[in-house]
Amino acid sequence: MSLRTMLGKSLGGAGQVVLGLAILAALLAGLHLAPATSGRQDPYQDKIADYGVCRGTDPACYNDWDLPRTTDDRVRVLVFTATGVSRHAHLGPLLPAGMNPPLTSAHVAQNAVVRWGQEYGFEVDWTEDVRQLDSPAKLAPYDAVVFLSNSRTMLDDAAQTTLLQYVRSGGGFVAVHNTLGAMYHWPWFQGLLGGANFYDHGPHRDGQVLTVDRRDASTKDLPRRWDFRDEWYNLEPFPTGVRFLAEVDTGTIGAGTGFNGHPGHEGEHPVSWCQYYDGGRAWVTSLGHDPAAWTEGSALPGADSFKTHVVGGILSAAGERPFCR
Numbered sequence: 022m023s024l025r026t027m028l029g030k031s032l033g034g035a036g037q038v039v040l041g042l043a044i045l046a047a048l049l050a051g052l053h054l055a056p057a058t059s060g061r062q063d064p065y066q067d068k069i070a071d072y073g074v075c076r077g078t079d080p081a082c083y084n085d086w087d088l089p090r091t092t093d094d095r096v097r098v099l100v101f102t103a104t105g106v107s108r109h110a111h112l113g114p115l116l117p118a119g120m121n122p123p124l125t126s127a128h129v130a131q132n133a134v135v136r137w138g139q140e141y142g143f144e145v146d147w148t149e150d151v152r153q154l155d156s157p158a159k160l161a162p163y164d165a166v167v168f169l170s171n172s173r174t175m176l177d178d179a180a181q182t183t184l185l186q187y188v189r190s191g192g193g194f195v196a197v198h199n200t201l202g203a204m205y206h207w208p209w210f211q212g213l214l215g216g217a218n219f220y221d222h223g224p225h226r227d228g229q230v231l232t233v234d235r236r237d238a239s240t241k242d243l244p245r246r247w248d249f250r251d252e253w254y255n256l257e258p259f260p261t262g263v264r265f266l267a268e269v270d271t272g273t274i275g276a277g278t279g280f281n282g283h284p285g286h287e288g289e290h291p292v293s294w295c296q297y298y299d300g301g302r303a304w305v306t307s308l309g310h311d312p313a314a315w316t317e318g319s320a321l322p323g324a325d326s327f328k329t330h331v332v333g334g335i336l337s338a339a340g341e342r343p344f345c346r
Contacts, residue, residue, distance in 0.1 A: 070258070072212030074299035077262045078345055084191040084300035090162050091191075096143035096341050099163045100134050103149035105173030109199055111312040112170055118150045130169055130197075133315040137332050143339065154180035157187060164339035165193030170309070171203040185209060188301035193338030197331065198309035201254060213298050215260035215305055221279030222252035225310065228274035230292060230323065234266045237295065238342035239304065239333030246270070249314075249323035253290065254307040255283035263294040264345050267306075267330070293330065295337075295345035302344050304334040 075082035090097065102112050113127035124131055124147070131147050138145040143164075153159055154176070160166060160183055176184065188194055194213060202219035204210040211218060227250050232243045253269050255277065268291045271277060277285015293306040308314070309331070313321035337344040 076298045082297035100147040100167045103175040105175045109170045129315040160187040167195040168200040170199040194303045196305040215263040217256045217260035220257035221281035229270045236346040238337040247326040255279045263296040267293040304338045
């Protein structure tokens with residue numbers, strides 16, 4: 022005799038009804054708890070990615086250590102422009118090995134940062150020699166490192182360790198333009214970029230940048246809306262846990278579909294953001310494709326705003342101005 026039959030005989034008709042309702046409730050609960058196996062998935066599942074570090078806009082994630090670079094009354098910046106595969110025109114030809122190799126007029130981006138440093142009072146070194154990052158001691162004197170339009174895999178194991186240790190010591194990290202398309206296979210670096218990567222872009226075209234947070238050092242002197250020309254990177258994953266500083270008005274750039282099929286970010290397309298990450302500061306912008314944005318005396322609309330924005334990002338990441346307000 023089954024358990025149900027035995028219970029039915031002992032409980033009577035009313036008991037069987039109660040038992041049936043209990044069984045039905047249990048079945049419905051089980052169906053409710055079962056995960057969905059169909060339907061459209063959230064396109065930004067990476068928003069819950071765990072990089073295993075303290076990150077976000079809370080200054081508690083910053084390691085404010087008493088180090089020589091914080092008390093030497095100097096602001097020193099290293100610009101790193103090594104590329105793995107593709108190379109943007111604003112970087113010019115490959116540079117020779119070593120620190121501060123000769124720059125030509127074609128190296129418009131490197132020349133711009135050097136020039137801006139002279140104007141705003143910070144010292145600039147430059148290299149694309151990965152051996153200059155083979156020891157944490159080599160980055161230790163710098164208040165900020167600027168990774169400028171790097172691409173694909175350009176850091177070896179020693180350089181990765183150096184960057185990680187530098188950031189954890191409270192170092193400042195600035196990523197500009199195609200650095201969002203670098204080191205795809207290193208999750209820690211993706212987190213440093215705000216949990217984001219370059220996926221593709223549409224045509225190089227005019228648009229308007231919206232300054233969405235005007236409290237930050239990199240945005241407080243910008244107009245609320247400014248013209249600019251860029252590739253307007255589509256991002257996948259989408260940046261998360263960061264403070265958005267500027268975005269492109271998607272109504273001014275037309276269809277956002279990229280060359281690899283990304284549909285674009287209609288209505289919310291960030292181009293700059295900041296965060297504290299694993300003890301350090303990180304300021305990121307996808308802007309800067311057009312060489313004219315880096316050229317002295319440029320007639321490109323918005324070039325002056327771009328300069329103000331990047332200089333503010335460098336100085337705030339270096340701790341010379343308030344960061345990520």
